[in-house]
Amino acid sequence: MSQQRPVNLEIPTMRMTINMIASILHRIAGLGLFILLPFMVCLLGQSLESQESFNAIANGESAGVKVLLTVFLAGFAYHFVAGVKHLLLDWGVGESKKGSQVWSYICLFGAVILFAVFGVWIWV
Amino acid sequence: MGIKSATSLTRSGVSDWIVQRLSAVVLAIYSTFLLGYFAFFDVDFDSWQALMVNPVMIASTIFALLALAAHAWIGLWTISTDYFTERHMGGTGTLVRWLFQIVSALVLVGSVVWAILILLGAA
Numbered sequence: 001m002s003q004q005r006p007v008n009l010e011i012p013t014m015r016m017t018i019n020m021i022a023s024i025l026h027r028i029a030g031l032g033l034f035i036l037l038p039f040m041v042c043l044l045g046q047s048l049e050s051q052e053s054f055n056a057i058a059n060g061e062s063a064g065v066k067v068l069l070t071v072f073l074a075g076f077a078y079h080f081v082a083g084v085k086h087l088l089l090d091w092g093v094g095e096s097k098k099g100s101q102v103w104s105y106i107c108l109f110g111a112v113i114l115f116a117v118f119g120v121w122i123w124v
Numbered sequence: 125m126g127i128k129s130a131t132s133l134t135r136s137g138v139s140d141w142i143v144q145r146l147s148a149v150v151l152a153i154y155s156t157f158l159l160g161y162f163a164f165f166d167v168d169f170d171s172w173q174a175l176m177v178n179p180v181m182i183a184s185t186i187f188a189l190l191a192l193a194a195h196a197w198i199g200l201w202t203i204s205t206d207y208f209t210e211r212h213m214g215g216t217g218t219l220v221r222w223l224f225q226i227v228s229a230l231v232l233v234g235s236v237v238w239a240i241l242i243l244l245g246a247a
Contacts, residue, residue: 034231037235038234041238048245054169058169083148121163
């Protein structure tokens with residue numbers, strides 16, 4: 001294979017498309033989930049430590065915990081939906097120019113819906 | 125001059141691709157189970173603790189944590205080698221990438237170990 005391959009990585013010169021947004025959101029969500037991982041592990045510890053610390057979480061006593069869960073589940077919602085899309089795409093489902101556009105819309109709307117379900121669960 | 129990756133999870137891009145997919149399936153199953161549990165059962169401290177210290181659940185959670193470490197590492201390696209490069213950042217690109225990877229590895233390993241200690245401590 002030739003070692004001199006043309007490179008075009010000047011992203012600012014490229015027209016922004018729905019596919020690009022859907023794609024980069026998957027990476028951003030993944031990075032966000034990683035950054036929040038230590039906090040979620042801490043939350044796990046709190047939930048198992050005692051009846052009181054469990055109640056503090058389950059009763060929504062801390063706004064900070066609710067915000068943490070909201071942000072985490074937002075990232076999870078998108079990363080999960082887009083992840084399933086990637087797996088199905090690997091199997092060839094929707095592997096066309098039109099198909100990838102449809103996938104991008106499914107990811108965005110699907111994640112919003114899933115996030116809305118999580119949001120209601122946390123805040124209502 | 126080819127570039128050999130020294131910090132990818134496996135030595136082969138195809139292997140990493142497979143591990144990323146397999147770990148994704150493991151994580152999808154585990155998280156769907158956990159979210160379903162919260163959705164369909166009234167969870168209180170006793171039932172939550174009983175679930176998490178159940179030996180099958182402890183094994184499943186540790187399995188999921190290991191899958192998470194592999195999955196997250198591959199993702200972090202991918203974005204660090206895509207964006208933190210000398211091509212994008214000039215001379216400091218390699219140093220930034222190394223620091224990012226080192227910190228990421230510590231956070232990942234630390235989180236997994238901490239979570240396992242929490243589970244074993246609750247048991």
